[in-house]
Amino acid sequence: MQNKDYYAILMAGGVGSRFWPVSTQDFPKQFHDMLGTGDTLIQKTFKRLTNLIPKENIFILTNERYNDLVFQQLPEVSKRQVVLEPAMRNTAPCILYAALKIQKENENAVMIVAPSDHWIEDESAFTKNVSDAFEFCKQNNALMTLGIQPTFPNTGYGYIEYDNNETTAIKKVNQFREKPDYETAKNFIEQGNFLWNAGIFMWSVRSVIEAFQNNQPELYQLFESGYDSYNTPSEDAFIKENYAKAENISVDYAIMEQSTNVHVLPATFDWNDLGTWGSLYDKLDKDNDGNAVVNARTLTEDAGGNMIRTKNNKVVVVDGIEDYIIVDEDEVLLIFPKTKEQDIKKVLQNVKDKFGEHYG
Amino acid sequence: MQNKDYYAILMAGGVGSRFWPVSTQDFPKQFHDMLGTGDTLIQKTFKRLTNLIPKENIFILTNERYNDLVFQQLPEVSKRQVVLEPAMRNTAPCILYAALKIQKENENAVMIVAPSDHWIEDESAFTKNVSDAFEFCKQNNALMTLGIQPTFPNTGYGYIEYDNNETTAIKKVNQFREKPDYETAKNFIEQGNFLWNAGIFMWSVRSVIEAFQNNQPELYQLFESGYDSYNTPSEDAFIKENYAKAENISVDYAIMEQSTNVHVLPATFDWNDLGTWGSLYDKLDKDNDGNAVVNARTLTEDAGGNMIRTKNNKVVVVDGIEDYIIVDEDEVLLIFPKTKEQDIKKVLQNVKDKFGEHYG
Numbered sequence: 001m002q003n004k005d006y007y008a009i010l011m012a013g014g015v016g017s018r019f020w021p022v023s024t025q026d027f028p029k030q031f032h033d034m035l036g037t038g039d040t041l042i043q044k045t046f047k048r049l050t051n052l053i054p055k056e057n058i059f060i061l062t063n064e065r066y067n068d069l070v071f072q073q074l075p076e077v078s079k080r081q082v083v084l085e086p087a088m089r090n091t092a093p094c095i096l097y098a099a100l101k102i103q104k105e106n107e108n109a110v111m112i113v114a115p116s117d118h119w120i121e122d123e124s125a126f127t128k129n130v131s132d133a134f135e136f137c138k139q140n141n142a143l144m145t146l147g148i149q150p151t152f153p154n155t156g157y158g159y160i161e162y163d164n165n166e167t168t169a170i171k172k173v174n175q176f177r178e179k180p181d182y183e184t185a186k187n188f189i190e191q192g193n194f195l196w197n198a199g200i201f202m203w204s205v206r207s208v209i210e211a212f213q214n215n216q217p218e219l220y221q222l223f224e225s226g227y228d229s230y231n232t233p234s235e236d237a238f239i240k241e242n243y244a245k246a247e248n249i250s251v252d253y254a255i256m257e258q259s260t261n262v263h264v265l266p267a268t269f270d271w272n273d274l275g276t277w278g279s280l281y282d283k284l285d286k287d288n289d290g291n292a293v294v295n296a297r298t299l300t301e302d303a304g305g306n307m308i309r310t311k312n313n314k315v316v317v318v319d320g321i322e323d324y325i326i327v328d329e330d331e332v333l334l335i336f337p338k339t340k341e342q343d344i345k346k347v348l349q350n351v352k353d354k355f356g357e358h359y360g
Numbered sequence: 361m362q363n364k365d366y367y368a369i370l371m372a373g374g375v376g377s378r379f380w381p382v383s384t385q386d387f388p389k390q391f392h393d394m395l396g397t398g399d400t401l402i403q404k405t406f407k408r409l410t411n412l413i414p415k416e417n418i419f420i421l422t423n424e425r426y427n428d429l430v431f432q433q434l435p436e437v438s439k440r441q442v443v444l445e446p447a448m449r450n451t452a453p454c455i456l457y458a459a460l461k462i463q464k465e466n467e468n469a470v471m472i473v474a475p476s477d478h479w480i481e482d483e484s485a486f487t488k489n490v491s492d493a494f495e496f497c498k499q500n501n502a503l504m505t506l507g508i509q510p511t512f513p514n515t516g517y518g519y520i521e522y523d524n525n526e527t528t529a530i531k532k533v534n535q536f537r538e539k540p541d542y543e544t545a546k547n548f549i550e551q552g553n554f555l556w557n558a559g560i561f562m563w564s565v566r567s568v569i570e571a572f573q574n575n576q577p578e579l580y581q582l583f584e585s586g587y588d589s590y591n592t593p594s595e596d597a598f599i600k601e602n603y604a605k606a607e608n609i610s611v612d613y614a615i616m617e618q619s620t621n622v623h624v625l626p627a628t629f630d631w632n633d634l635g636t637w638g639s640l641y642d643k644l645d646k647d648n649d650g651n652a653v654v655n656a657r658t659l660t661e662d663a664g665g666n667m668i669r670t671k672n673n674k675v676v677v678v679d680g681i682e683d684y685i686i687v688d689e690d691e692v693l694l695i696f697p698k699t700k701e702q703d704i705k706k707v708l709q710n711v712k713d714k715f716g717e718h719y720g
Contacts, residue, residue, distance in 0.1 A: 299711055315715050316693045317707055319700065321681070326695065333676045333688050335695065340679065347677055351659055355675050 006053040006134060007111035009098050011199075012042055012062040012070065013085060016117060017360070018276045018341065020348045021332035022309065025360055030117035031069045034274055035284060036294040040073055041274070042116040049114070051127040052134075057109075059083055059102070060116075061094050080231075086243045092254035093246035096212050097223050097239070101230045103205040110137045111208075113201040113251070118273050119283055125269035133202045133265050136170055140263075143211055143256060144170070144202040147195025147264040148271045153185030156275065158197040158252070161188075162264050173262040176252060195266055198273065201251065211255040219247055219254065276341045277325045281307040291318075296328075307338065332359060366413040366494060367471035369458050371559070372402055372422040372430065373445060376477060377720070378636045378701065380708045381692035382669065385720055390477035391429045394640055396654040400433055401634070402476040409474070411487040412494075417469075419443055419462070420476075421454050440591075446603045452614035453606035455561075456572050456583050457599070461590045463565040470497045471568075473561040473611070478633050479643055485629035493562045493625050496530055500623075503571055503616060504562040505533070507555025507624040508631045513545035516635065518557040518612070521548075522624050533622040536612060555626055558633065561611065571615040579607055579614065636701045637685045641667040651678075656688075667698065692719060 016029030023029035030042045037044065042060075049058055060070050061083045070082055083098050095113055102109045112130055120126050133144045147160045158178055162171035176197065180188060188194035203211075212220045222245055226238040256262055272283045284292035289304040296310040298318065305323040308316055314328060325341065327334045332351070336344065352360045376389030383389035390402045397404065402420075409418055420430050421443045430442055443458050455473055462469045472490055480486050493504045507520045518538055522531035536557065540548060548554035563571075572580045582605055586598040616622055632643045644652035649664040656670040658678065665683040668676055674688060685701065687694045692711070696704065712720045 297715055299707065299714060310693065314691055314693055315711055315719060316695070317711065318695045319707075320697050321695060326693075328688060328693050331674060333670065333674055333686075333693070335676070335678045335681060335686065337680050347659065347679075351675055351677065354659060355657055359675060 001131075002050070002052060002054045003134075004054060004057070005106060005108045005110060005138075006057060007102050007106070007109045007205075008049045008053050008058045009083075009095065009111060009113045010042065010045060010049075010058060010060050010116045011091065011113065012060050012066065012116040013094075014115075014117070016275075017348055018344050019274075019280075020344055020360065021327055021329045021334055026065070027069070028066070028117075029274070031066070031073060034280055034294070035119065041119070042070075043073055045114065045116045045118070046074055046077075048120060048123050048126060049112070051123060052130055053112075056081065059098055061085070061098060063088075086240050087246075089243070089246055090248050091251040092212075092216065092249045093219065093223070093243065095251050096209070096216075096219060097243075099205050099208050099212075100223055100227060103209060104227065104230050107205065110134045110202065110204045113199075115199050115273075118198065118271065120269050120271055122269040126267075129265055129267055129269065130202065132169065136263065136265075137202055137204045137207065141207050141210070141261055142203065143207060143259055143262045145173070145256070145262070145264050146198060146200040146202070146267045148198050148267050150189055150194065150196050153182060153189050154196065155179055155182055155185050157273075159185075159188050160195045160197050160264050162193050162195065162266075164191075164193040170263050170265050173264050176257050195264060196271075197252070198267075198271055201256070207261070208255070211259050211261075215258040216247075216249070216254050219249070222246055277307050277327075277344070278338050278341050281305075281325075281338065305338070361491075362410070362412060362414045363494075364414060364417070365466060365468045365470060365498075366417060367462050367466070367469045367565075368409045368413050368418040369443075369455065369471060369473045370402065370405060370409075370418060370420050370476045371451065371473065372420050372426065372476040373454075374475075374477070376635075377708055378704050379634075379640075380704055380720065381687055381689045381694050386425070387429070388426070388477075389634070391426070391433060394634055394654070395479065395644060401479070402430075403433055405474065405476045405478070406434055406437075408480060408483050408486060409472070411483065412490055413472075416441065419458055421445070421458060423448070446600050447606075449603070449606055450608050451611040452572075452576065452579065452609045453583070453603065455611050456569070456576075456579060457603075459565050459568050459572075460583055460587060463569060464587065464590050467565065470494045470562065470564045473559075475559050475633075478558065478631065480629050480631055482629040486627075489625055489627055489629065490562065492529065496623065496625075497562055497564045497567065501567045501570070501621055502563065503567060503619055503622045504530070505616070505622070505624050506558060506560040506562070506627045508558050508627050510549055510554065510556050513542060513549050514556065515539060515542055515545050517633075519545075519548050520555045520557050520624050522553050522555065522626075524551075524553040530623050530625050533624050536617050555624060556631075557612070558627075558631060561616070567621070568615070571619050571621075575618040576607075576609070576614050579609070582606055637667050637687075637704070638698050638701050641685075641698065665698070 012030050016023040019029045031040050033040050059081050064084050161174045229235045229238040274280050281292045291306045294309040296308050296316045298316045300318045302320045303318040308326045310328040323338045325336045372390050376383040379389045391400050393400050419441050424444050445454050521534045589595045589598040634640050641652045651666045654669040656668050656676045658676045660678045662680045663678040668686045670688040683698045685696045708720050
């Protein structure tokens with residue numbers, strides 16, 4: 001049950017360097033079939049959104065260098081739907097810019113902003129949650145987010161604290177909390193009214209633009225001044241000239257943390273941000289020895305708990321290795337302990353320093 | 361100082377399956393640059409022999425399926441020099457056959473039979489040893505072998521026991537001894553007059569043919585009956601019809617162990633049969649952490665004692681792995697403990713059973 005007032009912005013400009021050597025500057029994570037399902041993450045995300053949102057209303061926010069990848073992987077997308085940042089900025093400028101473009105096209109639009117590289121298993125629960133949030137945004141001047149029910153005291157995510165007294169499904173947000181230390185995170189979980197911030201936002205274009213106008217007047221002025229050009233041939237010139245002037249600020253900080261009309265719907269679907277090889281391992285089915293295998297055929301002995309991936313269904317023989325990340329790419333072979341996965345960014349830096357930038 | 365009476369037969373029909381996944385049925389060890397020197401083992405062996413032997417006198421004994429590889433890797437070799445076995449037989453039949461062909465071409469010929477997949481570092485010592493042996497074979501009716509000074513009680517080689525009383529460099533052989541158990545091997549080393557049998561033989565064509573005539577009359581009859589056809593257009597037809605009738609017997613057993621005129625020259629050069637990944641590791645230079653690296657660039661941490669090889673100078677990141685064989689080929693990645701290298705044949709069989717014969 002698509003609705004012509006429903007819109008989406010897919011954030012597809014990041015790199016995901018903890019997934020090196022698969023995810024690289026030239027070919028980031030969201031354009032890979034990380035789970036071996038046959039779809040890349042952005043294809044999967046796009047399809048999931050079309051349950052609710054007409055495909056011509058789904059915009060892709062990305063960088064110039066990924067333009068070709070977007071059109072290759074989403075051939076149903078037209079040039080109009082791909083919004084390119086001419087300069088690297090945090091999320092606020094591009095979201096405001098896209099919201100203004102959408103508003104000019106449809107002033108009744110409600111929209112979702114969503115990462116293109118996360119994994120959501122239960123698509124119908126996702127669709128139901130987004131649909132409920134959209135309806136709320138249509139009827140209220142609200143900035144909404146989908147919060148993830150935390151399963152353990154993760155110190156790598158931001159948290160959303162909601163008002164415990166409300167009995168409705170959609171809760172008023174008390175405050176956003178930065179990545180906590182372990183004790184604080186444990187305390188959050190015990191309190192029960194904390195959710196993980198997955199970077200999924202929903203609002204009407206009217207509400208989000210008003211929030212920018214109130215909280216980020218300078219940024220608002222900058223992008224509002226180009227309104228006449230949006231969706232016309234002169235848009236490119238305006239953006240090329242003005243985009244780099246925008247403050248480098250996240251949408252969380254720019255409006256969510258400043259506003260009093262922020263609400264959260266605790267998600268009823270499973271969610272995995274596929275942030276590291278370990279979280280991908282957790283998500284995947286395992287063989288009898290507990291190895292997660294993507295695009296490979298394995299012969300293992302005394303080898304369990306490994307994340308094994310090759311490019312072309314290579315035969316991988318592993319003996320006596322436990323809890324490793326084993327990733328074989330055209331130009332790089334990584335054999336690295338899962339427990340040290342947070343160091344992969346450092347390893348990547350070392351490889352680039354030693355062997356050249358193009359390895360990243 | 362080449363001599364037109366000097367000939368060689370390079371044995372190039374084997375597979376070396378303990379070097380899987382580099383060495384395969386379709387592309388065996390001798391056709392690989394195992395040490396990353398720029399030359400394959402057969403190229404290296406061929407060059408080594410040309411210090412003494414005219415290149416047109418070096419014959420390659422191999423199978424039909426390696427015909428193309430031989431001509432690719434040794435473009436200076438003519439069709440006349442490639443002797444193909446139409447059926448899989450042990451060494452005696454093909455050596456007798458080749459000796460008869462050479463005799464017909466040059467009845468004064470002395471020849472060396474040598475594996476094409478061993479490693480000899482000191483080429484001038486090798487040349488000197490072979491030259492001395494050749495001169496001995498010219499002047500005496502003798503079957504000669506080069507024996508390797510043993511460095512430890514290896515149970516994987518056969519041994520040659522020589523007469524301790526002789527003071528000449530070239531010794532009379534008492535007997536050949538099969539692969540011994542460890543205690544026996546230790547005892548051999550203590551006695552001091554035992555050498556490793558490296559499968560390197562030298563003799564005049566006259567002496568070797570006489571030895572076959574005396575000790576293997578049936579085999580001799582079979583190949584002698586084709587003498588008129590050798591080195592003529594009718595040779596092919598004769599060999600195709602008769603080769604498969606030959607007994608499946610090794611040259612060691614057929615003549616060396618039966619004859620009384622067997623001599624050995626203790627080699628003065630370093631020798632390595634490159635029989636396993638471990639022996640290749642021993643031979644290679646190591647990086648600061650004790651890793652032997654061929655065709656790869658490495659970034660290692662807490663990783664030493666590894667044998668690391670890729671196809672195209674891949675970047676290999678290894679963390680926390682000690683004493684492993686890490687070999688990356690187009691269709692196979694092997695991560696296997698060096699201590700279990702003798703099991704690689706079994707692993708190969710398992711891979712073929714599970715994923716198909718073509719992986720071997």
